[in-house]
Structure formats: C-alpha cells, structure tokens
Amino acid sequence: MDSPKLSKSPIPSASAFASASASISSSSSPVQESPFSNYISSLSPIKHDKAAHVAQGFVGLSSPPLVFTSPRINTLGRPQSSSVEISQKCEGDKKIINESCILERSVTESQEGLVTDIKNEDNKDDVAVQLGSSSECVDEYLADPVETDCAKSACSVKLNLKQSNNVLQSSVDGLLDLKNIKFGSKNNVGREVDAAQFLSGQSEESIERKLTSDEKLLKIENEQGSAQGISDGFQKFESDRFDLSSKEKECKKFGPQKDGRGDGCSNFLQQLPGSLLGVQSYEGFAKNIGGDADVPVHSMTHEASELQRSMSRRCLQFGEAQPEATATCSISTNRANNIISSTTLATNSETESLSSSHLDLSAKSRTRQLVNLSQLAMNMIPQCYGNSSLTVLKPSGIGLHLNSIVNATSMGQGGTASMKLAQAIKSTSTTSCQTTENIDNCSDAFEKVSTPQEGALEQKVCTIAGSASESLFAEESAGFHMTPNTKRKFSSEDGDGNDMFDQQSPIKKRKKLSNSTDGDGCKRCNCKKTKCLKLYCDCFAAGIYCAEPCSCQGCFNRPEYEETVLETRKQIESRNPLAFAPKIVQPVTEFPLSNREDGNRKTPSSARHKRGCNCKRSMCLKKYCECFQANVGCSIGCRCEGCKNVYGKKKDYCVTEEMVNRSGEISESRVAAKPKKEIFHSELCDPYHLTPLTPSVQCSDHGKNASISRLLSRRCLPSPESELTVLSYAKSPRSPRTSDSNDILLETSKGNLDIDSFCEGISYNNAVTLADEFHHTPLPNHPSVIIGSSSSKARELTSLSRVQLDPRSRSLTSGGSLHWHSSPIMPMSPLNDNKKLQGLDSADGGLYDILEDDMPEILKDTSMPIKPVKAGSPNGKRVSPPHNLHQLGSSSSGPLRSGRKFILKAVPSFPPLTPCIDAKGSCNQSRNNFQENRSND
DNA sequence: GAGTTTGAAACT
DNA sequence: CAGTTTCAAACTC
Incomplete structure (x- = not known):
C-alpha cells in the first residue's frame, strides 16, 4: 500500500498476465532442465516444466503495482530472470553456489528477526536447495521465495545427484558455506568439517544429522525436501535414480558413521522399495539425526508441520504486513519462507501419511510452484487489501474481468503481448495502470495480436494466464525479447503514467480508444458520476487504476487516491466478496472425451461467465451481454431470455449438462435441473x-x-x-x-x-x-x-x-x-x-x-x-x-x-x-x- | 457526436 | 430478496 510505486500501481489483469508470462518465460529455461520439470513433463503431455517455471516466474516477477495494494507475496521487484538463472546455476557452478550462499545468508539475516529457528531451518533447506541457485540477486532470491523453492527442489535434485556421483568438491564447499551460514548461529562448529567430509550430495544431510533435536524437525523437512527431489529424480530420471542409489548408499554409510545412527538409515533403505529408497533413506537420516532412531519420523514431521504451520501463520501475517514493506527484501524473504514452510508443511503431512511418495514430492515442488503461481496471480490481480493471507489469487488466467479478458485476448493470442506486458512490467515499476497502458501502446509496436475474434477470444482468455505465460516462456527461452521500441514505450509510458491520463482530455482518450478498449483490448472507462469507484467502472472493477486512455471524469481510481480506492473496494467487497473476481471462468473441461459428447455443446470455449448474464433483449448477441462480450457461451447460470449466444446457448449448455448427467457421469443431475439460484453459486x-x-x-x-x-x-x-x-x-x-x-x-x-x-x-x-x-x-x-x-x-x-x-x-x-x-x-x-x-x-x-x-x-x-x-x-x-x-x-x-x-x-x-x-x-x-x-x- | 438501448451495479 | 434506480457501456443514427 504504502509501498513504492510498484505497490501502488494497479495491476491490470492484463499486465498481471504479462508479468506472469514474463516471469514464466524467464524461468522457463531453467525449469526445463530441472528433474522436477522433467518429471512433470513425463507425467503429462503438457510440459509441467513450463508450469514450474511459470510458478517460479511468478515468484520472481515483480508484482506489478496493483491498484489495490495487497500484501503480495511477490511484491518485491525482482529480476524476472531469476528463476531461469537459478535453474541454470543449479547446474553446478561453484560460483553460483557461493553466491547462493551469500544469498542465503542475506536471506537468513533478513529472516532472523522474523523467523524462528524453524524458519531458519526452512531457509536452510531453501538455501541448501538453492546452492545451485543463482545468487545473482539476493533480491531476486528473496523476492521469489517460491521460485527459490522451485529452483531449490530442482537444483537440489540435480545437485544431489551430481554430488552423489562424485562429489563436486565445489558443491561441497558451497554446501559447507551454506551450512556455516545456517548453522553458524547454532554453534555447529564441527559440522562444516563433517559436511566437507561428506562429499556426496549428502553433505547437507550429514550436517543436518549433527543438528540438535530441535533442528531435527527442520532437518526432517529438509530431508523430505531432498527426498522429494530425489523422488522427483527417480521419476524423472532413471539415470538419476542411479545416482540416487549411490546417494542412498552414501547415506547408509554416513548414517552409521556419524551418529552411529546409521542403522536406522540402512534399515530404512533395506525396507524400502527400490524407488522409494532414496526418499526413505533421507527420512532415515532424519531419524538418525536426532540420534533417536526411535523417534518416529512422523512425530518429528508432525512437529515440523506444526512449526511450519506456525510459520505459515507468520507468513500470513507477514503477508499482511508486507504490503507495506513490500519492497523490503527481508519481507519478501519471509514470505518466501512462509510459503516454503507452508509447502513444507504440506509436504510433511504428506510424508506422514504417505511417507514421501514420489508424487508427493513432486506435489511439493508443484505446490511451491503453485504457490508461485498463486502469487503471480495475486500480483496480477488487484490484490487484497491488507491481508495477504486473505488475498485471493485471482488467476489472471481464467477468471477474468471483462477488461482482463479484453486484454487477455490481445495478449493471449500471441504471447508476445504477454511478454510485452511482462517486460513492460519488469522494466517499469510503474503503476499497473501505466503498465496496462503501456501494454496497450506497446501493442502497437508489437505486431498486434489478432484482434480477439470471437472464436479466438475464448482461447485467448484461457491463454491469458497460462498461455501467455507459457508462450512467453517459450518465446523468451527462445531468446525472444521485446523490441527496443517496445521497451521504450513501456518505460516512457510508465514514467508518464498516471498523470498523463489524468490530464488527458477525455475526448482525446476516447478517440484513442474508439471503443472502450484500447487497441490491445484494454478497456478504458468513461465514467462520469461514479468517480470510477464503483463497479460500473471497468477499470475499477478490473482492479486497475484508470489510465490515460480513460475518459473518466472526476476519477478517483488513481494511484494518488489509493486509499480511497482501497476503501471503496473494501466496501464493495464487504458487500460482495467476489465483486472483483474475474467474471469469466473457464471450467476445467477435462472430462474424458468419452464423456464429452457434449464437446460442442459448450461454446467454443468452455469458459463461462461466472455469474451468467441476465439479458432480456439482446439475446446475448450483443456486447450488452457479458457472456457474449467475453466470448463465452451462456450457461446454466445465465438468466437470459431468448439466448442466442453464438458462443454457446444457455439451452444447449443445459441440455448438454443433462446429457452428461444422464450418461451417468454425473450422478447428480443437478446442473440442469437445479434452480438457477443454485447454479449461480458459480461466482x-x-x-x-x-x-x-x-x-x-x-x-x-x-x-x-x-x-x-x-x-x-x-x-x-x-x-x-x-x-x-x-x-x-x-x-x-x-x-x-x-x-x-x-x-x-x-x-x-x-x-x-x-x-x-x-x-x-x-x-x-x-x-x-x-x-x-x-x-x-x-x-x-x-x-x-x-x-x-x-x-x-x-x-x-x-x-x-x-x-x-x-x-x-x-x-x-x-x-x-x-x-x-x-x-x-x-x-x-x-x-x-x-x-x-x-x-x-x-x-x-x-x-x-x-x-x-x-x-x-x-x-x-x-x-x-x-x-x-x-x-x-x-x-x-x-x-x-x-x-x-x-x-x-x-x-x-x-x-x-x-x-x-x-x-x-x-x-x-x-x-x-x-x-x-x-x-x-x-x-x-x-x-x-x-x-x-x-x-x- | 448525440441520443438510445441495454443490462449490470447499486440502492431501497 | 425483489424491485427500482443509477450507471456506463454498447449501440444506433
């Protein structure tokens, strides 16, 4: 809120997407390399790698200033490329490791105040994981806790594998450094030496063993994390498995040697199935760590989970506070930790129940990514006002405000636009509005993505969040960069930003837009009486500040009036918490094709308006209809009369639903049958x-x-x-x-x-x-x-x-x-x-x-x-x-x-x-x- | 560009 | 909660 420009600037959904996409794109390359990504990719046709990257990217992205400053996780401006860099670095440069250590230190320091030992441990984990991560910017690291995690998981896996195989002395050094940093405070003098002894990727683990019982919990988490990484490695890389096996062996060796606890480890390994051995071995280490072989891992995990929970709470709190201190690295770090902790928490729980299944591990990493994503989404979205915890991630992607949709459409098509946005965001910390505008302007520079044609729009919308990011991903990874011109525009406009629009004559603006939407599709308002503080205002509704293109009068939806905007927003939200939620939601139409007889039934896109329309005369064939405007078909939720929505008629939709239900897929045929009211909960x-x-x-x-x-x-x-x-x-x-x-x-x-x-x-x-x-x-x-x-x-x-x-x-x-x-x-x-x-x-x-x-x-x-x-x-x-x-x-x-x-x-x-x-x-x-x-x- | 239509948002 | 009013976008001319 108070925060610097970034926080202030509203983030248009489009910009958010762009940012997300940018972040994603930046991160993409590295992620791909990570075993995790591979694993994901292996799982599904879709490349999770990207997703992972995306998540990282999200984290890394400096959240564009949202109109509504909310405690974003990612508020800090970060080098967007961080994720990528991290991943790359994970590959093994000592320098990177050292840097990561430094980063960790910084992080640790920043966290110290806020975080408890547990947190520190989390950091450790993160740090350890991130040994491979690029240290380029502490800020980056801090900025994107999630990314860090992701990178960490990926890196950790790689590192572990590599190390296990033949030890990268350098990596060991890095580990030692990290350990020193981590443990230094704990008075673990000899640990480093021991760690050094453990050349294999387990050095970290060995170190952990030394940790006190208190640390054990944390270590367990770490181990789990490593285990996850391992598991991921298994799943993803069989070859890696090989390495892991060696690693496991090492673990066995170490276990007994160091603490004499090795028994547990070895036993563990023996008991476990081959694929799981790695993970379990890690757990065994955890057990050993305390010297308490007896201590049930799960108990520890529980404790850890509790700690993590506490952490998460803290995180939430931080998040709340964060808005204010968004810029501070420490805060970001904390959040990252919190996020991590939360993820770890889940992981722990999972571990307990499942004992670290590979999937769980992957899930964990995924979770992190998700977190990142969510963060990204949050960034994209207008943000919650004060409580980060409460903040809802607004998925820029699917749930879209109509404005967003518009933007998205332009963006979605190419991904170039998204990239543009992202870069614009990166380049400028200007307000989101500005960003939006920039984007719009930029669109000119760029090849304008095809205007959202009706059919295309849907996809575009869908793509907005994801595709944009991905496309950005790909593009960036491919070396796509904004054209200088574009950048210029962004930067320049960013600078001008708000003032410009304020003073611009509405007429001029209006001309510019011809529609309410910019060339890019960004909507601009023309409010006269509402001061742009009501949902009538598309900008306000979209959570973005009014910008230059707007021809509004007496506009208060500007960064200068942030407080007012926020207050108003709160009021509106108090009435309707979902008031600012994206209007268009894409249903996950995953159903199996077999089920999908209806495939067509729905509009070209499965997306639907969350609330549905209420058209009486337009027959859903005009933009008066929000569904139509969003290029989505009408659905059950619509109360329209005489629906002729070209994207999908409500009737058809209902029919389809019924068919599906009858087909038995849906036991309950509530969809069609339900009273509209029930249906509408969609929002x-x-x-x-x-x-x-x-x-x-x-x-x-x-x-x-x-x-x-x-x-x-x-x-x-x-x-x-x-x-x-x-x-x-x-x-x-x-x-x-x-x-x-x-x-x-x-x-x-x-x-x-x-x-x-x-x-x-x-x-x-x-x-x-x-x-x-x-x-x-x-x-x-x-x-x-x-x-x-x-x-x-x-x-x-x-x-x-x-x-x-x-x-x-x-x-x-x-x-x-x-x-x-x-x-x-x-x-x-x-x-x-x-x-x-x-x-x-x-x-x-x-x-x-x-x-x-x-x-x-x-x-x-x-x-x-x-x-x-x-x-x-x-x-x-x-x-x-x-x-x-x-x-x-x-x-x-x-x-x-x-x-x-x-x-x-x-x-x-x-x-x-x-x-x-x-x-x-x-x-x-x-x-x-x-x-x-x-x-x- | 002005005026009308439309439907969402806001209000009662 | 339903009905009405207000509002701004969409549309028409």
Whole structure:
C-alpha cells in the first residue's frame, strides 16, 4: 500500500498476465532442465516444466503495482530472470553456489528477526536447495521465495545427484558455506568439517544429522525436501535414480558413521522399495539425526508441520504486513519462507501419511510452484487489501474481468503481448495502470495480436494466464525479447503514467480508444458520476487504476487516491466478496472425451461467465451481454431470455449438462435441473473471482482452452497466503459443465467438519493438484473452492489460512497425501473449524467434477453433508448450496487416475502417521484404496 | 457526436 | 430478496 510505486500501481489483469508470462518465460529455461520439470513433463503431455517455471516466474516477477495494494507475496521487484538463472546455476557452478550462499545468508539475516529457528531451518533447506541457485540477486532470491523453492527442489535434485556421483568438491564447499551460514548461529562448529567430509550430495544431510533435536524437525523437512527431489529424480530420471542409489548408499554409510545412527538409515533403505529408497533413506537420516532412531519420523514431521504451520501463520501475517514493506527484501524473504514452510508443511503431512511418495514430492515442488503461481496471480490481480493471507489469487488466467479478458485476448493470442506486458512490467515499476497502458501502446509496436475474434477470444482468455505465460516462456527461452521500441514505450509510458491520463482530455482518450478498449483490448472507462469507484467502472472493477486512455471524469481510481480506492473496494467487497473476481471462468473441461459428447455443446470455449448474464433483449448477441462480450457461451447460470449466444446457448449448455448427467457421469443431475439460484453459486466458485478482500482465493486459472487452462492451472495455485483457498481443479471429465464456474465454493458448515468434508477438501485440493500435474488440466479452469462463501462468511474465510494451523489441517494434509497431494497451501478443509466444506456445485459443476474424477473413491464415498449453507454469493443470487460431492458419479479421468496410482505408490512406504480422519473411516478407506491401487500398479 | 438501448451495479 | 434506480457501456443514427 504504502509501498513504492510498484505497490501502488494497479495491476491490470492484463499486465498481471504479462508479468506472469514474463516471469514464466524467464524461468522457463531453467525449469526445463530441472528433474522436477522433467518429471512433470513425463507425467503429462503438457510440459509441467513450463508450469514450474511459470510458478517460479511468478515468484520472481515483480508484482506489478496493483491498484489495490495487497500484501503480495511477490511484491518485491525482482529480476524476472531469476528463476531461469537459478535453474541454470543449479547446474553446478561453484560460483553460483557461493553466491547462493551469500544469498542465503542475506536471506537468513533478513529472516532472523522474523523467523524462528524453524524458519531458519526452512531457509536452510531453501538455501541448501538453492546452492545451485543463482545468487545473482539476493533480491531476486528473496523476492521469489517460491521460485527459490522451485529452483531449490530442482537444483537440489540435480545437485544431489551430481554430488552423489562424485562429489563436486565445489558443491561441497558451497554446501559447507551454506551450512556455516545456517548453522553458524547454532554453534555447529564441527559440522562444516563433517559436511566437507561428506562429499556426496549428502553433505547437507550429514550436517543436518549433527543438528540438535530441535533442528531435527527442520532437518526432517529438509530431508523430505531432498527426498522429494530425489523422488522427483527417480521419476524423472532413471539415470538419476542411479545416482540416487549411490546417494542412498552414501547415506547408509554416513548414517552409521556419524551418529552411529546409521542403522536406522540402512534399515530404512533395506525396507524400502527400490524407488522409494532414496526418499526413505533421507527420512532415515532424519531419524538418525536426532540420534533417536526411535523417534518416529512422523512425530518429528508432525512437529515440523506444526512449526511450519506456525510459520505459515507468520507468513500470513507477514503477508499482511508486507504490503507495506513490500519492497523490503527481508519481507519478501519471509514470505518466501512462509510459503516454503507452508509447502513444507504440506509436504510433511504428506510424508506422514504417505511417507514421501514420489508424487508427493513432486506435489511439493508443484505446490511451491503453485504457490508461485498463486502469487503471480495475486500480483496480477488487484490484490487484497491488507491481508495477504486473505488475498485471493485471482488467476489472471481464467477468471477474468471483462477488461482482463479484453486484454487477455490481445495478449493471449500471441504471447508476445504477454511478454510485452511482462517486460513492460519488469522494466517499469510503474503503476499497473501505466503498465496496462503501456501494454496497450506497446501493442502497437508489437505486431498486434489478432484482434480477439470471437472464436479466438475464448482461447485467448484461457491463454491469458497460462498461455501467455507459457508462450512467453517459450518465446523468451527462445531468446525472444521485446523490441527496443517496445521497451521504450513501456518505460516512457510508465514514467508518464498516471498523470498523463489524468490530464488527458477525455475526448482525446476516447478517440484513442474508439471503443472502450484500447487497441490491445484494454478497456478504458468513461465514467462520469461514479468517480470510477464503483463497479460500473471497468477499470475499477478490473482492479486497475484508470489510465490515460480513460475518459473518466472526476476519477478517483488513481494511484494518488489509493486509499480511497482501497476503501471503496473494501466496501464493495464487504458487500460482495467476489465483486472483483474475474467474471469469466473457464471450467476445467477435462472430462474424458468419452464423456464429452457434449464437446460442442459448450461454446467454443468452455469458459463461462461466472455469474451468467441476465439479458432480456439482446439475446446475448450483443456486447450488452457479458457472456457474449467475453466470448463465452451462456450457461446454466445465465438468466437470459431468448439466448442466442453464438458462443454457446444457455439451452444447449443445459441440455448438454443433462446429457452428461444422464450418461451417468454425473450422478447428480443437478446442473440442469437445479434452480438457477443454485447454479449461480458459480461466482463463488470461481477461483479467480475472489476478490482480494474476499477471503481468499486461489486461483486457478481459468483458461478458456483446456490445454491452456491446464497450463495455467498449474501456475495458479492456491496461494498459501490466501486464506480462502480456492481450489482450482480441472474440471472433472465428467462434468460437462465446465462452464462457468468450476469453482467450488466450499463453505464450511458451522457444524463440525466432518472427515468427509476434510476429505473432500483434500480431494479437491488433490484433484486440483492432480489435474495440474497429471492432467495438466486447466487448473485455471478449475472451479476454485472458496471456503467462505457468502460475503458475510467471507470473513470467516480469513480463518482459512489457518487451516494449516488447525489441527485438522494435518489430517487434511494427510488426507491429501492419501488422496493425492494435498497442496500444502490448501487451507480449505480447515476452513472454519466448525464449518463443513461444502462443494457448491457451480453451474460448472467443476467441483463435482473434481471430486468425482479426482477424488479418490473413498472420498467420493464419503458422504458430504451438503449443507445447504448458502454460500453467499457476492451476488447473493447465484450462489447455490453445495451439492453433495460424494454423490457425484465417479468418473475417472484417466489421467487423474493415473495420478492417483502414482500417489498411491508413494503412500505405502510409511505407515500413515496420522490417519486422515479417525472419526470416519472414509479417509482410511481411501488410503486403503490407494494402497490397493498401488499394489495393483 | 448525440441520443438510445441495454443490462449490470447499486440502492431501497 | 425483489424491485427500482443509477450507471456506463454498447449501440444506433
């Protein structure tokens, strides 16, 4: 808020996308190299690498100044290329290592004040991981905690492998340095020496062994992280496995040697299946570390998780504070740590339940990425006002304001635009509005992406978040760079920015725009009475400041009036938490083709307007219709009359839904049958839609293109910060509704959270994760799960972030692990302690889809009490009570299932430390199912 | 460019 | 919650 320009500048969704894309692009190259990325890629046709990169990129990106400064995770300006650099450096330069050490130090220092030992340890992990990371800029590092994590995971894997093979003395040195830094404070004098002795990549581990019991927990986490990396390596690189095996051997050696605890390690290894050995070995180390072989790893993990939870809380708090100190590296670092911790937390939980399955590991890395993505999304979005935790990631991708859409369309097509935006953002810390404008202007310089033609728009929208980033990715990786001209424009305009537009005559501006949209498609307002402080104003509604092109009068939607804007925004959000959420959501239309008879039914794009239109006379054939304007088809959520939407008629949509339901894919035919009101909950469901104020959001990307959305989805994840977790999930194959809101509004019922609810929540998370990882489904499209539904409840959502803290969170995480990877971030289940998660089935039914498809059957079986709790939709009108998720027919999406199997494999290694939910057997059952599946595999 | 139409947002 | 009013964009001329 107070923060510097960046914070002030509103971030147009488009700009956000651009930034995201830029970040992504920057990071892309490195990620690809990482084993993690490889792993991901192996999993799905979609290149996760990019996703991972994206995430990193997000982290790294300096968040464009949002109109609504919110505590962004990424607020700090960072070198966008950091992620890439990091990845590259991971490859092994000593210099890099040393630098990373330095960075770590700086980070550590910065964190010291804020973070507890645990945090330090986290940092350690990060640091260790990041040994390979480029140190180029501490700021960068700090700026993108998530990236760091990602890089870390990737780097760590690589490093470990390399080191294990023959030790890179240099790497060892780097490790030592890191260790020194880390442990120096702890008085571990001899550790360094020992660490040096451990030349193999395990040096870190050995060091950890020395750590005190307190450190053990942290170490465990680290080990887990390493284990994850290892697991990733396994999955991704068989060759790497080889290295890992050697590494494991080393572990065995070390274990006994150092602490005499080696027994545990060796035993561990022996017991474990080959592929898992690596991971387990690490765990064994953890056990050994304390010298307490007896200490159950899980117990430690629990503690660690708790610590992490505390961390996460801290993080949230930081996040809140952050807005103010956005610029400070320390803060960013803290956030990063927090994020990391959150991820680790999840990881820990997962480890407990599943004992670090490879998938879990991947999930972890993914989680980080997701976090990054979420952060990115947040950046893109207008941001939450004060609470980072609450801030909802608005997935720039799928959930789009109409303005955003417009922008997106232009951007999406080429990715060039997105790049432009991103670069523009990079180049300038100017306000988002400026950025937007720049983008617009830039568009001229660039080859203008084809104007969004109706058909194309949808895809564009979808692509906005994801595709843009990816395209940027590719382009950047390819060496694509903005043209100097473009850069000039950006920079220059950035400089001028706000003032310009203020003084510009509206007429001139208007001329410029001809439409309300700039050439690029950025909308500009022409408000006269509302001061651009109401949702009538497209700029305001989009969370961006009015800019030059605007011809508004008496505009207060400017950086100068940031406070006013924020206050107004808050007020509006208080009325409707989703008021600022993107209007267009892309449903994850992942359903299996087989299910997809309806493929056509929907508009060219599966995207839908979250609330739907209410057209009476325009027949949805004019821009009066928001659906039409967004180039999306009408859906059940629409109350239009005489719909003739060329993108998809509501009727058709409904019919399709019904067909799908009848086909049995959807056990409940609620979609079509439902009263409109119920259907409309879509808004709530939209991940993107969550306003910053709103409880959280997560974000998923709504990509209009499934593929795109998939990509996006990865990128967008529930940010740890966001209290409300919106689960983005790929639309289950079964739900035909992909449309509007795939979002699921989870509303916690005031009653107790049933295990089922937890499971569901987990399942959602998992589903999302799965979708991302396996299906690559457009998370973007996923319906986001919003825990707090109604505005009144939105506040409750704030508590979501605490889910992790919530004792239940563990169960959730464990459950998640069982089911899939619960994203560490996912606060969902935790929603209010007492509340049950209710899946609102949005018109999209995305939630259902997710549940059905992604959810383990167990979860499905669990009957969720669908509490008719109405998620208050911002509109109030459209929120429908959640439907029973369990009822959804389980249509398995192939990919998802595969994902499940994957996870299952991981599970067996450890006894479930914490049953998901003791109360109900559903979780356990699900676990059993997983195990079975695994055994089958 | 002015005026009309339209539907969302805001208000009651 | 429904109905009405206000508003600004979209549209027409």
